[in-house]
Amino acid sequence: MSFVKELWKFICVRKKFWLLPIILMMALFGALIVLSQGSAIAPFIYTIF
Numbered sequence: 001m002s003f004v005k006e007l008w009k010f011i012c013v014r015k016k017f018w019l020l021p022i023i024l025m026m027a028l029f030g031a032l033i034v035l036s037q038g039s040a041i042a043p044f045i046y047t048i049f
Contacts, residue, residue, distance in 0.1 A: 007023070
């Protein structure tokens with residue numbers, strides 16, 4: 001959790017708000033891959049990437 005706090009402080013102090021959509025999309029894709037590991041949808045998701 002400290003990593004998230006540090007990242008948020010960096011974004012606020014350095015005014016790098018353009019990083020938020022990139023980080024959000026990376027987190028969503030990561031969660032999608034992790035959650036679909038054991039499902040029947042996994043082969044279709046891997047073809048996207």
